[in-house]
Amino acid sequence: MSDSKIAAPSKAAGGWGALKSVAIQLLGQRIPAKGARTLLSANQPDGFDCPGCAWPDREHASTFEFCENGVKAVAAEATSKRATSALFAEHTVTSLLEQDDFTLEDHGRLTDPMVFDAASDKYVPIEWDAAFALIGRHLRALDDPNRADFYTSGRTSNEAAFLFQLFVREFGTNNFPDCSNMCHEPTSVGLPEQIGVGKGTVTLQDFEHADTIFLFGQNPGTNHPRMLGELRECAKRGAMLVSVNPLRERGLERFADPQSAVEMLTGTSTKLSSVFITPKVGGDLALIKGMIKHVIELDDLAQAEGRARVLDVDFIATHSHGFDSFAANVRAEDWNRIVEESGVARVEIESAARIYAKGERVIATWGMGITQHKHSVATVQMIVNLLMLRGNIGKQGAGACPVRGHSNVQGDRTVGIDERPKPAFLDRLEQVFGFKVPREHGNDVVASVQAMLAGRTKVFIGMGGNFAMATPDTPRTFDALRQCDLTVHITTKLNRSHLVHGRDALILPCLGRTEIDLQQGVPQGVTVEDSMSMVHLSYGINKPASPNLLSETEIVVRMAEATLPQSVVRWRWYLEDYARIRDAIESVYDAFYDFNARVAQPGGFRLRNAATEREWNTPSKRANFMTHEIPTDLPIHQARRTHGDKVFTLMTFRSHDQYNTTIYGHDDRYRGVYGERRVAFMNPDDIAMLGLTAGQRVDFQSVWHDGIERRAEDFLLVAYAIPRGSVASYYPETNALVPLDSFADKARTPTSKSIPVLVTSSRIVSPA
Structure with missing residues (x-):
């Protein structure tokens, strides 16, 4: 770009730079004067859950927490800009494809359902009934339900996601590629066989008691800025923060809290990380194994000298399995290999190990810098191995904290968006709803693209997201989508995925989370689950961007009715009152007992996490030390x-x-x-x-x-x-x-x- 420049980076995260950026965004989106009320209703008991990241809120009920990216997400949804049918009448799909991603979404909120017209290379308006009829015809015409894929993004509510998986499984497939496949799947795969649950074990309150926090492969200043406020409080009370990342990200160095009058007026900021370790990209597993090796060496030395043990021998004896073989493997690991593959000097690794060994209550967090590698599952498990050495699982102020991305990416998986469902869950669905469910595993994101390329998948339906741009191998993904007979995108704004379409294609505009969802004249609330298993109720407060928008829930219901005319599910009955959907979720999942009553309380409720209570739902009934070699043939x-x-x-x-x-x-x-x-x-x-x-x-x-x-x-x-x-x-x-x-x-x-x-x-x- 002709006006590009490289300059000195911001001195601290947050501060006046964040306020300026937000002001620019609000002006650019032409937010009306009442927009301030929208922002102040984010994450409040009588408001909506922020459609941005999945970082939890302090009691989800107390005060307004300023977050730059959250404001941008809300502003983008509450914008006064509109992408009406006039936009599509003016532009062919080919010409829209020439616009960059920023410009496409900057057209504003979509207002009407659109169908692709091949003769004109344009999207043209279509009535809702006709759109659902088109979907039903394509799905019923398939010779195998597994020839359709159903994608879900992390903004989908629990209610819409639950009905979506119910519809698709009654249709006959487990093809559920979703955004989890592209971010924290190694967490969801690695943790259950190690500690019995695929989620983090900490709560937000644990950060108040932690004395040491290791932050692996993440950049909260950009990806989940509200986390900086929590880290700021930890740093101010003297907790040791250790950042492990190839880049010294600004948001982990210093943070000026926009809600702190002192820091804003004086231009000061709070130092966050005390120690920075910069492994080479992909070197985390070797680094962490080196830390473990030195912690064991420290324990061996303590025993030889008759001092207190460094390892938590009671936790290891009572709660763990496989320690002896794991420790033998670690002791035999070569320091030269550790240093070479981590890209970190031995003295730095040993220093980090001593910091860990000194901590009494240690939290380890991680993001996609850990999960998007070939050896990601092993790295996640090595982090948990490190925590287990000193019993830092299942005690206050300590634990594993994978930081998820989108606001309900964890919740969607909880309520059934899973291409590899557990048999017990499928059994329960059959008992509650009375139809046979498919048992074979379905397509994840990679398999979905491969199936489209091979001509096996002919219908693609996306609940939100930007599949074409989020997936790998972009030109091949484009080719894959273009081989479909039908592509359907349920969305609030235009993006490139809608322009990379099948022979038939629909764009179905839906309500955003900030908007009032009326069913039978009654405002409906939806629920989401954050990164720490807290479930919140969310009510929109804004008038819909167009009278022709439907909720995600209604779109799912009407797709199901158009596709499954003999369905045994009372789809329209569920649509009339979302509390009925929550009752259905409760009937399938024991963890959601008293769902409607508990979620109505300010702050919602936390789903039970057995590992937090040191109950290990693994085959060994213990937390398992997992042995992994440092990879040298990646x-x-x-x-x-x-x-x-x-x-x-x-x-x-x-x-x-x-x-x-x-x-x-x-x-x-x-x-x-x-x-x-x-x-x-x-x-x-x-x-x-x-x-x-x-x-x-x-x-x-x-x-x-x-x-x-x-x-x-x-x-x-x-x-x-x-x-x-x-x-x-x-x-x-x-x-x-x-x-x-x-x-x-x-x-x-x-x-x-x-x-x-x-x-x-x-x-x-x-x-x-």
Whole structure:
């Protein structure tokens, strides 16, 4: 972009920069004067749950918590801009595809259902009844229900998600690709076999009691800013914060709380992390295993000298399984391999281990910097191994804290959006609803794209999200969607996925979470579950953006009625009162007992987490130490055997002005980038080694085994403090570089944080 520039990064996260950014967003979205009331109703008992991240709220009832990205998400939904049928009459799909992602969503809220007209290459209006009839015809015409895929994003409410899975399973398939497949699936796969539950074990109150917090592979300043407020309080009372990330992210260095009058007026900020460890991209498993090795060495020394044990021997003896073989493997691990594969000096690893050993109440958090690698499941389990050494699971102020992304991504999985459902859940569905459910596992995201490419999947229905841009191997995903007979997207705003369509295609506009959902003249509330298993009730307060919008719940009900005319489910009865849907959820899940009564209380309720209570629902009935070797034959190792040091490990991440694939603007003030998204962050020594110069344009090319050329071109090269051999860039611009068959072992999450690439001078010639 001609007005792009690289400047000094913001001195601290939050502060006046956050307020300025919010002001720009509110003005850009033309939020009406009453918009302040909308913002003040976020995360309040009589308001709506923020449609942004899944970080929990302090009692979900007390005070307004300012969050820059939350305000942007609310403003984007409450905008006065409208994408009416006139927009589609003016533009062909081909011309809309030429617009960038920011421009597409900036057209505003969709107002009417639209159907693709091939003759004109345009979307044209369609009546709701006709739209549902089209869906029903396509689904009923399939010779196998497994030839349809049903995608769900993390903004979908529990009520809509529950009915969605009920509809799809009565239809006859478990094809539920969802956004969990692309982010925290390694957490959901790794934790159950280790501690018996696929969720974190901490509550927000545990942060009040923790004396040590390790933050692995995450950037809360951009991805979940409300977490910074909690970390700020921890730091102010003296807790030790250790950040483990390839980049020293600004949001983990210092934070100026926009709600602190003192910090705002004086220009001061609070130091957060006391220690920064910067492993090379993908080096976390080796680093953590090295920490464990030194903790065991410290315990061995303590025993030899007759001092108090470093390990929590009571926890290990009473609550764990497999420690002896695990410890033997760790003792035998070679320090040279640990240092080489982590990219961290032994002295730093041992120092981090001593910090851990000193802590009495330790929380370990992690994000997608941990989960988007081939060895992600092993890394998640190694983090929990570390916690278990000193009994930091199931006690106050300690535990495992995976930080999920979108606001209800955890809740959707809880209520049944799962391509690999447990038999007990399926048994319960059959008992409650009286129809036979499919038992074979369905398609996840990767399998869904593969099935479309192979011609097996002919109908794709997406409940929110931006599937085409969130998925790996972008050109192949585009090809896959275009091979469908029907694509359907249920959404609030236009995005690129709606323009990469099947032979028939529908865009179905729905209510946002900020809007009043009336059924039978009565406002309906929906529920969501945050990262710490708290379930909240959410009521919209705004008039719908268009009188022609339907709720997600109603869209699901009417799809089911159009597809399953002989259904045994009373779809319309559930639609009339969402409390009935919650009663149905309660009838299937014991954890939701007294659902309606408990969720009506201010702050909602927490779903029981057995591991928090040191009840281990594993085959051994104990928490399992999981042994893993440090991988030395990953795709990056294989690529370097051919190309040497010219191969880099690319990690994709968000700019500060985006949330998932939603682009709010073209600035990233925490990294000093303005007006530009095609950026490559690289160590200055690597730039020199390649004979390149910071400020020039470069291209990426993936190194993969299948002979397919994967390129992403014309990126601005920026010298940055990142470990040598690593390079970072924003997604979705670099998703085209992620091979479809490069995914996490056991979890199948795309390896978007560890892509072997070559970096060369750009072959794109800039206009004079």
